Amino acid sequence: MNSLITHHLLLCVTPSSSRCCDPSIGKESWLRLKKIISELGLESQRNKSGIILRSKVDCLRICKEGPILLIWPDGIWYKKVTSEKIDKIIDEHIINGNPLEEWILKRTPFSISKKYST
Ligand code: FES
Numbered sequence: 001m002n003s004l005i006t007h008h009l010l011l012c013v014t015p016s017s018s019r020c021c022d023p024s025i026g027k028e029s030w031l032r033l034k035k036i037i038s039e040l041g042l043e044s045q046r047n048k049s050g051i052i053l054r055s056k057v058d059c060l061r062i063c064k065e066g067p068i069l070l071i072w073p074d075g076i077w078y079k080k081v082t083s084e085k086i087d088k089i090i091d092e093h094i095i096n097g098n099p100l101e102e103w104i105l106k107r108t109p110f111s112i113s114k115k116y117s118t
Pocket of ligand 1: 012013014017018019020021058059060061062063064066068
């Protein structure tokens with residue numbers, strides 16, 4: 001069974017050499033992100049509106065105003081993503097499709113190559 005992946009969330013929470021935030025703040029954000037995605041069943045193959053992937057990454061090459069959360073394919077980079085902001089980002093942006101403009105650091109829209117489109 002093929003399942004549609006609608007979003008991939010990349011959160012910079014490197015524990016070893018974090019330059020964009022305090023590692024303890026990043027860890028809290030990561031734990032909240034994992035929990036809310038699990039609670040809402042967003043990673044489940046049974047999620048009819050598509051699968052949401054999440055990954056913890058070492059550095060997204062912003063290195064300020066972290067934790068940084070990058071959401072693909074939207075190309076939206078959120079800044080200062082503390083655990084308190086995670087639920088609202090999931091609810092407003094991921095579920096309802098309304099990015100939170102006041103928390104966006106930058107946008108890098110994704111361009112799908114015709115080579116890979118069907
Ligand atoms: S350490 Fe977080 S973006 Fe570089």
